[in-house]
Structure formats: structure tokens, C-alpha cells
């Protein structure tokens with residue numbers, strides 16, 4: 621008789637937009653429970669607890685971390701990711717942290733040190749590779765190849781964000797590169813390999829963060845042209861080019877559901893893989909299985925990959941002159 625997989629109980633820090641989608645996704649992951657939540661705004665935390673039936677509304681971080689939970693999901697803004705991740709890891713919890721995992725490379729290194737020190741799993745919540753479409757695309761290109769991807773073009777601009785949206789502000793770790801860029805950095809590193817160099821141009825808003833950035837990156841196996849913005853609108857699709865054809869991952873490519881492979885011989889193959897539960901469920905299921913297996917690092921979103929994404933974004937941001945408080 622098969623034993624039931626271990627129940628993974630979660631605590632949430634930062635019950636905002638992303639945390640709402642995390643709760644929606646968790647409802648689609650068997651043998652998990654959303655057990656505790658802490659938010660600095662008690663009314664919002666209470667609302668979250670009521671909406672998602674969270675039994676323990678923690679008064680503070682120590683109370684959340686003392687709850688019978690194995691894993692913590694950190695969904696505050698990037699300026700506080702390092703502090704909350706380290707506190708959770710030091711209390712013996714496994715941590716899934718929203719992208720970008722930290723403001724900059726030194727802060728990410730401090731998180732990874734805390735994970736190693738405490739022997740706990742840490743993973744950046746980088747969702748695209750766990751979507752059914754992305755996995756199907758990899759399998760299809762392995763079985764019916766187009767050759768080595770040598771160019772990636774991807775980007776997204778969203779000018780519909782409200783004026784008080786956190787991405788507009790430097791003190792919250794805002795800017796389009798840090799807010800949108802983690803996905804673009806992931807795609808380039810995933811298909812093209814190690815980063816060699818970055819060249820960025822862009823413009824800043826009145827709060828001193830990049831409102832538009834265009835960056836070209838050179839990697840071990842090719843080059844990418846990436847863009848991010850919060851003062852324009854753009855399509856949000858992605859293009860992967862190889863000698864034997866190209867792939868278009870349809871918008872919004874970071875929530876991938878459709879892709880078209882165009883082969884050099886004229887064939888066109890449409891992949892159509894709708895996602896369920898909002899899409900956060902796939903990365904969360906992966907994380908829970910790693911916890912159950914005693915793993916300390918995801919083989920998909922490795923610590924080295926998170927560091928490479930952080931380096932790419934930091935290089936692009938610093939070239940535009942965007943520095944965060946304390947840097």
C-alpha cells in the first residue's frame with residue numbers, strides 16, 4: 621500500500637497580490653496546507669486569512685516562524701526578501717521566495733549562506749519552466765530538434781500599472797529591470813547558457829528607477845535582446861532562434877500556454893497546453909516534492925542560476941545608474 625506523501629504546511633510573509641495567487645495555486649497541490657500568515661497591515665492579513673481559510677493569523681514574524689510549518693513563502697517587495705528569507709531559514713524553515721530573490725548579488729549570497737548554514741531548501745519562485753507548455757516545448761525540441769538556440773528575443777512593458785504600484789519606487793527595489801527582468805534573464809540563461817556580458821540602455825522615472833530598459837546579453841551559446849518597461853505597452857511574447865527553425869512562445873510568455881515551432885523545412889507545430897490554478901501550483905508542487913525528498917536545492921532553479929539572474933539584472937541596472945538605498 622502506498623503511504624500518503626508528507627503534508628507540507630506553509631506560512632506566508634507578505635499577503636499581497638502574488639501571495640493571493642500562491643494561495644490559489646496551493647489549493648491545486650495535493651497534501652499541502654496554508655497554515656499561517658503574517659502581514660504588516662493587520663487588516664490585509666486578516667482579509668487574506670479569511671479569503672484562503674488560513675487558521676493561524678500571526679501577530680509577528682517570530683509567531684509565524686514558531687507555527688507548525690515546514691515551508692515559508694516570502695512575497696514582500698525585493699527590498700525585504702533577504703531579511704525575511706534569512707529569518708525563516710535561521711528558524712529551520714524551507715523557503716520559496718518570489719522573484720527577484722533579492723535586491724542584488726550580495727543580498728542573494730547572504731540568503732544562500734543562510735540556507736547552507738541551516739541545511740534548508742531555498743528556491744527562487746521562477747515559475748515558467750514548471751508550466752506544462754514549457755516542459756512540452758523542451759520535450760518536443762529534444763525529439764524533433766531545430767539545433768542549438770543562438771538568439772533569444774524577449775521582453776515586456778506594462779504601462780497600465782497604477783501610480784502607487786511598487787515597481788515605480790527605488791526604496792522598494794522597483795524598476796522594470798528588477799520587476800519584469802527576472803523572467804527575461806531566466807529565458808536567456810536557460811537557452812543560451814552562462815552569461816559573458818551585458819550592455820544596457822534605458823531611461824529612468826522621476827523616482828530614480830528604470831521605466832524602460834533595453835539590454836543585450838552575450839552568453840556561452842549565443843546572444844539575447846531583452847526589454848522591460850513600465851511606461852510603455854508591449855506584446856510580451858518570446859522568440860528562440862536556431863539554425864533549423866525558430867520558436868515563438870506566445871504572450872504572455874512567462875505564463876506560457878502556447879508556442880509555435882517553425883521548422884526550416886516549412887513545418888509549423890503548435891503546442892497548446894493550458895495551465896491550471898493560475899500557474900503558481902507547478903513550481904510549488906516541485907518545491908514540496910524537493911522538501912519531501914530531503915533536497916536542499918532545486919535541480920531546475922539552482923542557486924547558481926539564481927545568482928546568474930541576479931548578476932545579469934544587477935549589471936544592467938547599474939549601467940543605467942539605478943542604485944538602491946544602502947548600495
Ligand SMILES: NC(=O)c1ccc[n+]([C@@H]2O[C@H](COP(=O)([O-])OP(=O)(O)OC[C@H]3O[C@@H](n4cnc5c(N)ncnc54)[C@H](OP(=O)(O)O)[C@@H]3O)[C@@H](O)[C@H]2O)c1
Pocket residue numbers: 633634635636637638639659660661664695696697698700718719720745747786799
Ligand atoms: N510570480 C509572479 O507571477 C508574481 C506576480 C506578482 C508579483 N510577484 C513578485 O512578488 C513580490 C510581491 O509583489 P506583489 O505584486 O504581490 O506586491 P504587493 O501586492 O504590494 O504585496 C506585497 C506584500 O508585502 C508586504 N510588504 C511590503 N513591504 C513590506 C515590508 N517592508 N515589511 C513587511 N511587509 C511588507 C505588503 O504589505 P502592505 O499590504 O502593508 O503594503 C504586502 O502584503 C515581488 O517580488 C514581485 O516581483 C511575482
